[in-house]
Amino acid sequence: MNFRFAIISDPHVAVPHTIWNHPHRFHLVEVSILALERVLNHLEQLNLDFLLLPGDLTQDGEPDNHNWLQKRLQSLPFPVYVVPGNHDIPSLSPTERTIGFQEFPSYYRHCGYGEDHLYYSQEILPGVRIIALNSNQFNGEGKQLGCLDEAQLTWLEELLPQVKDQLLLVMIHHNVIEHLPGQTHHELGQRYMLDNAPLLLKMLRSAHCQLIFTGHLHVQDVAYDQGIYEITTGSLVSYPHPYRIIEVKRPPHSSLTLNVTSHRVDSVPGWENLGAISRQWLGDRSFPFMVKLLTASPLKVSVEEAEKLAPFLRDFWSDVAAGDGLFDFPDFPPPIRQYFQQFSAIKADGTPALIDNQAVLNL
Structure with a gap:
């Protein structure tokens, strides 16, 4: 087969x-x-x-x-x-x-x-x-x-x-x-x-x-x-x-x-640098979304603190969307830092599990 x-x-x-x-x-x-x-x-x-x-x-x-x-x-x-x-x-x-x-x-x-x-x-x-x-x-x-x-x-x-x-x-x-x-x-x-x-x-x-x-x-x-x-x-x-x-x-x-x-697809006619343009597009629209993520359960950060942290997460969703992300925000308070580390492509033993884009899967 x-x-x-x-x-x-x-x-x-x-x-x-x-x-x-x-x-x-x-x-x-x-x-x-x-x-x-x-x-x-x-x-x-x-x-x-x-x-x-x-x-x-x-x-x-x-x-x-x-x-x-x-x-x-x-x-x-x-x-x-x-x-x-x-x-x-x-x-x-x-x-x-x-x-x-x-x-x-x-x-x-x-x-x-x-x-x-x-x-x-x-x-x-x-x-x-x-x-x-x-x-x-x-x-x-x-x-x-x-x-x-x-x-x-x-x-x-x-x-x-x-x-x-x-x-x-x-x-x-x-x-x-x-x-x-x-x-x-x-x-x-x-x-x-x-x-x-x-x-x-x-x-x-x-x-x-x-x-x-x-x-x-x-x-x-x-x-x-x-x-x-x-x-x-x-x-x-x-x-x-x-x-x-x-x-x-x-x-x-x-x-x-x-x-x-x-x-x-990195470029199309009229959008020769498509990847950079769309990454910036996502970043420019990320602030309200990141505030919502921070203030939602389980973090439930105050709106004031969320608005301070959100700019550091400008490219977070772009990196999630790209797959195989490894995330760490060492300046964040420990519970918030640990929450975002969970989004990383990491195995249970702590080593990277980079299978989101290129992989050989055995069934």
Whole structure:
């Protein structure tokens, strides 16, 4: 079993006339088309077996953006598989600006969707199966949630025993395994987590599934929990503008290995120093976010102290997003210093665990 595939996450495609400015927006949708074309041009030169896009395909679910993307994906020389992100179907019903929840599959019939469900499964190579899940739901008040609905769970429960002898690649937008310290319960991190993640993990373990691919968080991170790796890929329109190429190999009489290689879009026309520009963009918008992080549980720093510390954290989120970060702020009070050290890519024995960007994972 040898194959190669790529991952592009959260490209937030925005054709020019749909772009709207938001003063607190962290990502640069202005470069979405340029960056995506740069990546696709690279991938088209490789002998890829398929491409995964784990959600937030568009800026905010605009029909023109879905139309542009589905046509571009259809022109590629390899299959593409997608799932919706929260930005792709931001409302249950269509509006003047966005498509509705049930319309999404009709745009991506050539990207995995054979029916009108927002989830699907296919054997995409001999012995290799994609299980594409929809983590976007709405409550009675129309508020968007990150969870799997009962119908999808029932479908998955029936499917897994039939396919557990295959290599299962699960793709879903929301995170299933934590990528940040205390993410499940943190007021800033939990909205990126799947609400019923423990249930999904239990089901996947019963089927010997070892691989989950997610997006949403806009960071490069590889997390591991009780036999399952979750590879989340940063946003193509946010620092460091990453994408991944993964080679899967199973030599005779040996275990399966994943060779994970990450690439970055460092420049596009008109944005020749894209990495530096987007890092500064994030830094310029970091102050309110860092104050919120410092004043939230578990730190609960006073606003006055948070405003003093926040400037030292100007590039903190950029470094988290880049993956493989090693953090220490020795001038911070000990409890606060220890909190931020937890974000470091460190093993239990204190040595660096630099697997977020380049890694060989043995299954």
